[in-house]
Amino acid sequence: MSSAGSAPSSPLHTANVARMYNYLLGGRENYAADRQAAEHLLAMAPGTRELAVANRRFLERAVRHAVEQEGVRQFLDHGSGLPTADNVHQIAQRHDPSAHVVYIDNDPVVLAHGRALLADGPQTAMITADVRRIEQVLDHPDVKRLIDFSEPVAALFVSVLHCVPDSGDPPGIIRRVVDRLAPGSLVVLSHLVSEDERARRRLTDFLDGVTGGNWGRVRRPEEIASWLEGLELVEPGLVEVSAWRPDPGDVPGPQSSEWIELGAVARVP
Ligand code: SAM
Numbered sequence: 589m590s591s592a593g594s595a596p597s598s599p600l601h602t603a604n605v606a607r608m609y610n611y612l613l614g615g616r617e618n619y620a621a622d623r624q625a626a627e628h629l630l631a632m633a634p635g636t637r638e639l640a641v642a643n644r645r646f647l648e649r650a651v652r653h654a655v656e657q658e659g660v661r662q663f664l665d666h667g668s669g670l671p672t673a674d675n676v677h678q679i680a681q682r683h684d685p686s687a688h689v690v691y692i693d694n695d696p697v698v699l700a701h702g703r704a705l706l707a708d709g710p711q712t713a714m715i716t717a718d719v720r721r722i723e724q725v726l727d728h729p730d731v732k733r734l735i736d737f738s739e740p741v742a743a744l745f746v747s748v749l750h751c752v753p754d755s756g757d758p759p760g761i762i763r764r765v766v767d768r769l770a771p772g773s774l775v776v777l778s779h780l781v782s783e784d785e786r787a788r789r790r791l792t793d794f795l796d797g798v799t800g801g802n803w804g805r806v807r808r809p810e811e812i813a814s815w816l817e818g819l820e821l822v823e824p825g826l827v828e829v830s831a832w833r834p835d836p837g838d839v840p841g842p843q844s845s846e847w848i849e850l851g852a853v854a855r856v857p
Pocket residue numbers: 605606609643644647666667668669670692693694695698717718719720745746747748751752
């Protein structure tokens with residue numbers, strides 16, 4: 589994609605989280621505004637590119653764990669993002685060809701790029717929906733068609749709920765999904781956090797500004813931990829994403845003083 593020739597009033601002049609993340613991961617589905625914003629972010633918080641890569645690796649390991657170790661074969665990928673090298677259905681179906689996956693994102697750009705790549709068979713679907721209206725997600729015809737809620741489901745919220753402001757009630761979103769899930773289901777969560785109040789404020793304000801208000805909040809680690817209360821944390825619990833069951837050869841995440849990403853897999857009792 590290219591931003592050449594866009595009018596100044598074009599939405600392409602506003603950065604977008606999905607495309608900034610795509611840029612950080614080395615993808616090509618991004619515009620100049622996304623690249624500029626991402627570079628600015630890298631100057632503010634060096635290590636953010638490694639952090640994005642580590643987050644994606646966490647998602648891959650968590651999905652593989654869900655299929656191989658927990659026998660889960662249904663996935664709801666909330667805030668799925670633009671397609672990357674290895675997407676949830678490819679990881680899951682490699683280990684269990686019968687796996688069903690529904691991708692959910694509120695960004696029409698993700699739908700445009702994702703539909704062909706992500707919804708490439710009768711067992712996968714991609715829908716445009718906002719997780720803040722989670723009942724619309726759970727009652728969507730494609731979700732009803734592909735997901736059997738009487739069987740375990742892995743509900744992925746990987747690097748998405750920091751895009752949701754407090755008014756969107758992120759813990760309530762998780763709770764309302766968990767209420768629908770059968771025992772043995774999983775919540776896979778990752779979220780940007782910082783112990784440093786000034787860093788939280790600076791990064792939140794920056795991302796809110798460059799995305800035109802389509803951002804939530806960098807939160808405190810304790811807030812994220814509280815969202816998983818009542819669920820059984822799979823070992824090693826809520827940790828920096830690269831420390832969650834690393835594979836041989838996985839590198840530790842950046843030791844950024846600005847922010848880190850925490851990740852966990854939690855089982856519905
Ligand atoms: N989950 C992927 C991963 O971790 O590799 C992509 C994460 S990307 C940082 C965040 C994604 O969440 C973007 O594609 C964005 O469009 C999507 N998103 C943000 N707010 C959302 C909302 N309220 N409802 C649905 N998707 C949302």
